[in-house]
Amino acid sequence: MVQRGDRFPINVDSLFYSSPEGEPKPFDLKTTTKSKKFVVVSVPGAFTPPCTNQHLPEYVKKVQSFATKGVDFIIILTQNDPFVLKAWKEKLGASSNKLIFVSDPQLELTKKLAPPIDLSDLGLGKRSSRLALIVNRSGIVEFVANENGGDVNVSTATKLLAKL
Structure with missing residues (x-):
């Protein structure tokens, strides 16, 4: 699991996003993040109640507050998959181009950040861990994780903004 002070893992080839035309396209993490200050919010799944009702709406609402802090x-x-993420982004009203919904279908980046969670008992299989981190020029400035997939406590937008 990564920690504050670690380098952000940029060498990941299996990420995708939905283009403006709605087509899945490879997401070039290395180029996109080069010399940038950004936040990563990892969630177990689109349209799941904790992610859709508790976790992401606050980030959508406070995206400008993050921008004001230099993110x-x-x-x-x-x-x-990118098709689901496109529909989820629309459902959340996440129209800002400062919110990038990225698919990690092989959990390649997820595994580099924190161990995936196993929600097989709910019929969901292995999923991304719930976490948030702040990265500034490839260095992890802040890292917060919550391995209990349904809880949304430490990785909220409010708590992350307070660390900027």
Whole structure:
């Protein structure tokens, strides 16, 4: 699991996003994040009640507050496919181009950040851990994780903004 002070793992090839036309496109993490200050919010799944009703709405609402603190963009990371992420982004009203919904279908980046959670008992399989981190020029400035997939306590937008 990464920690504050570690380098952010940029060498990941299996990430995708939904283009403005709605097509899945590879997401170039290395190029996109180069010399940037950004936040990564990893969630277990699109349209799941804790992620959709508790966790992400606050980030959508406070995206401008992050920008005011010098954050270039916020990456929302989960293993769901780009089509699902596009629909989820629309459902959340996340129209800001500072919110980038990124699919990690092989959990490649997820595994580099924190161990995936196993929600097989709920029929969901292995999922991204719930976490948030602040990265400034490839260095992890702050890292907060909550391995209990349903709880949304430490990785909230309010708590992360307080650390900027």
